[in-house]
Amino acid sequence: MSAAKRNAGYRAAEEVEDGMVVGLGTGSTVFFAMERLGERIAEDGLAIAGVPTSYQAAIRARRYGIPLTSLDEHPELDIAIDGADQIDPALRLIKGRGAALLREKCVCDAAQRAVIVVDGTKMVETLDAPVPVEVLPFAVEAVSRRIAALGADPVLREGVKKDGPVVTDNGNFIVDCSFGTIADPGHLEAEIASIPGALECGLFCAYGKKITVIVGEETGCSVVS
Ligand code: 5RP
Secondary structure (H helix, E strand, O other): OHHHHHHHHHHHHOOOOOOOEEEEOOOHHHHHHHHHHHHHHHHHOOOOEEEEOOHHHHHHHHHOOOOEOOOOOOOOEEEEEEOOOEEOOOOOEEOOOOOOHHHHHHHHHHEEEEEEEEEHHHEOOOOOOOEEEEEOHHHHHHHHHHHHHOOOEEEEOEOOOOOOEOEOOOOOEEEEEEOOOOOOHHHHHHHHHOOOOEEEEOEEOOOHHHEEEEEEEOOEEEEEO
């Protein structure tokens, strides 16, 4: 599996050109892209700046020698590279297993192009994974009730030790919402966005036109756009 992730990540890094400002997603696959970008910086003098989507991404970027900037400095990005949890044939995504979905959506929205790196297990005919929702802690119960009324089974995400909620880099909670098969992902994304206190959800349905998916395999990768 990690060979597939590495192949996808390394291929995505080749999409980055000198002078670009690059959105840096969060997750095990995109970290391979960052590793390769670090090599290109060290070996070829590639000059780029990265906008990290999480503290974890920022720490990785520093480790790989990628200079960092911010979305405030660069509200328009040349390209974003990120992972995903599921992708359907219309290039609609579910993201957020890494709890970075809010900043990831800001960065995806700001980018001219989004390159999504996955292994083949993430490609599905119909989205059916739990949809993570970043929720204001003040409103977690109220938001969970509203989401349950949409047909989900919302579960507050807890840390590995189950001793408390996961707190995002923005100080919020994550509620994972299983809807089963999602018949109309765009409509669901809009419904969740209309709930006060639901700050963002992991459905990314509006970006198909600018998304390129790189699907890593054990011995190479394929490109879908
Ligand atoms: C983080 C994400 C990740 O990109 C997604 O969970 C995929 O991660 P991985 O590449 O480790 O499978 O959305 O919020």
